[in-house]
Amino acid sequence: MTETTGIRSRTVTANGLRMHVTEAGSGAPVLLLHGFPESSREWATVMAALADRAHLIAPDLRGAGQTDAPDTGYDAATVARDVIALLDTLDLDRVDLVAHDWSALVGFDLCLDHPDRIRRYVAIAVPAPYFRMSRALMAGLMKAMPHLWFQWAIATPGLGPALLSKGRQRLAHWLFRGFEFRPMNDADVAAYVGTLRDPARARAASKLYRRLILPGFMSAVRGSYLGRVLHTPTLVLFGAEDALLPKAALTVSPDDAPNTTVEFVPGGAHFLVDDNPDEVARRVSAFLELPAA
Numbered sequence: 328m329t330e331t332t333g334i335r336s337r338t339v340t341a342n343g344l345r346m347h348v349t350e351a352g353s354g355a356p357v358l359l360l361h362g363f364p365e366s367s368r369e370w371a372t373v374m375a376a377l378a379d380r381a382h383l384i385a386p387d388l389r390g391a392g393q394t395d396a397p398d399t400g401y402d403a404a405t406v407a408r409d410v411i412a413l414l415d416t417l418d419l420d421r422v423d424l425v426a427h428d429w430s431a432l433v434g435f436d437l438c439l440d441h442p443d444r445i446r447r448y449v450a451i452a453v454p455a456p457y458f459r460m461s462r463a464l465m466a467g468l469m470k471a472m473p474h475l476w477f478q479w480a481i482a483t484p485g486l487g488p489a490l491l492s493k494g495r496q497r498l499a500h501w502l503f504r505g506f507e508f509r510p511m512n513d514a515d516v517a518a519y520v521g522t523l524r525d526p527a528r529a530r531a532a533s534k535l536y537r538r539l540i541l542p543g544f545m546s547a548v549r550g551s552y553l554g555r556v557l558h559t560p561t562l563v564l565f566g567a568e569d570a571l572l573p574k575a576a577l578t579v580s581p582d583d584a585p586n587t588t589v590e591f592v593p594g595g596a597h598f599l600v601d602d603n604p605d606e607v608a609r610r611v612s613a614f615l616e617l618p619a620a
Contacts, residue, residue, distance in 0.1 A: 333378055334371060338393075342405075342412035347393035348386045352378030356419050357615065359385040360410070362428025362452070362598075363540070364491070364502060364519055364532055366392030369427065369600055376608035380617040384422075386413055388430060390531025392522065401534035403543055406433050407440065414444060423615045427451040427600055429535065432543040435552075438559035448561045449611050452597050454572065455563060456547035457583035475571065477502065482541055487533030491523045499523050508568050508596035508603075515601070557584040562614040566595030566602060 336349045349367045351374040359370045367385035374383040387394035389409055390401065400406070410433065414422060424445050426434035431453035438445050477498065481487040490498040499520045503511050523529050546552070561584060565577060579587050590610065595602035611617075 334374060339413070339416050341416045342409045344389060344397070344400075344409055344412075345395045346386050346389075346409070346413060348384060348413070348417075349374070350385070351375065351383045352381055354381045355615075355617065356382045356384060356417075356422040357611075357617075358410070358414070358419075358422045358424050359383060360388065360424070360426035360430035360434065361385065361391065362430060362600075363535065364391075364499065364523060365428075366519065366522070368392065368515060368518060372604035373600060373608045373611070376605065377612060377617065379620050380612065381423075381615070384417065384419075386410075390528055390535060396525070396527040396531040398530075401531060402538045403433055403436055406430075406539065407436050410437060411441060411444065420444070421446050423447045423449075425449040425451070425611055426453075428453060428597070429540045429543075432456070432539070435557065438557060438561065439552075439555050442559055445559055447615050448559050449564060449614060450561065451564045451599055451607070452566065452569060452571075453563075454565075454577045454589075455557060455561065455579040455584050455587055456543075456552040457557075457579055458547050458550065459553070459580070478536055478541060481533055482536035484533065484537070487536065488526065488529035491532055492526060492529035496520050496523065503598070506571070506597045507601070508566060508594065508598070509601070511598065511601050553583065556582075558586060560614075561587040562610070563587060563589045564599060564607065564610060565589070565591050566597060566599040567591045567593045568596040569599070571597055 334349050334351045338345055338347050361367055361369045366387045370385040377383055389406055390396040421444055424434055431450040434450055435456055438448050503516050577589055592606055600607050
């Protein structure tokens with residue numbers, strides 16, 4: 328969304344990072360983490376919908392939006408430290424967490440490593456990281472791989488930053504237009520793609536894929552999370568039209584995550600927050616038990 332009234336912004340320092348933070352409303356704190364290649368701007372419509380019942384906090388994460396884009400720190404452990412440091416800076420002992428896309432990987436780590444800081448968790452477009460290999464899962468992953476070619480291209484040093492930032496930025500535009508269900512706001516796409524013109528942010532995007540997104544996915548596939556039980560009450564939301572991952576990868580055993588529910592949201596695909604923000608806001612509000620409007 329372009330400009331939304333009622334959203335405040337400020338810059339704070341967390342984990343040595345100058346971080347841009349947008350906020351709306353008051354009450355119980357809800358932290359909103361954006362996906363790739365977006366920023367806190369992703370959450371504007373959801374924030375407007377929920378501002379009368381909670382304190383919404385949406386930062387630009389490391390390398391994105393208006394937050395610093397240093398040369399290092401694009402691994403899961405550092406980004407998690409960024410988030411915990413942000414909570415400390417804002418004097419927030421415990422929050423509800425909502426995260427989309429790659430930041431949902433970090434969200435699961437936060438729930439497992441800092442369960443005292445996260446009350447409830449909503450993960451969007453990313454499954455709980457408990458992959459138990461089966462013939463159906465392997466077949467689904469093999470079918471999905473050709474659609475994920477861009478991840479390895481972005482992760483390649485030199486090539487990835489150039490593809491995202493140079494010339495007509497065809498790859499950057501395709502990342503939005505190739506996976507949208509409902510046409511994304513032109514001003515939003517222009518803002519996200521324009522940010523990648525900055526060489527430092529294009530390099531940050533490449534490092535994020537190389538050091539966090541691809542390693543995080545492969546870690547889950549290798550079974551690295553098995554045995555680490557997710558106790559945090561968790562809701563996993565997928566766009567019903569999202570074809571990036573096989574359905575076999577989206578189920579979760581109660582042995583791995585006993586308090587986790589998976590729901591499919593109609594009228595949306597991978598960019599579910601943009602495709603169907605009203606339904607996302609409704610389901611988030613219900614799961615987090617926010618006061619009625």
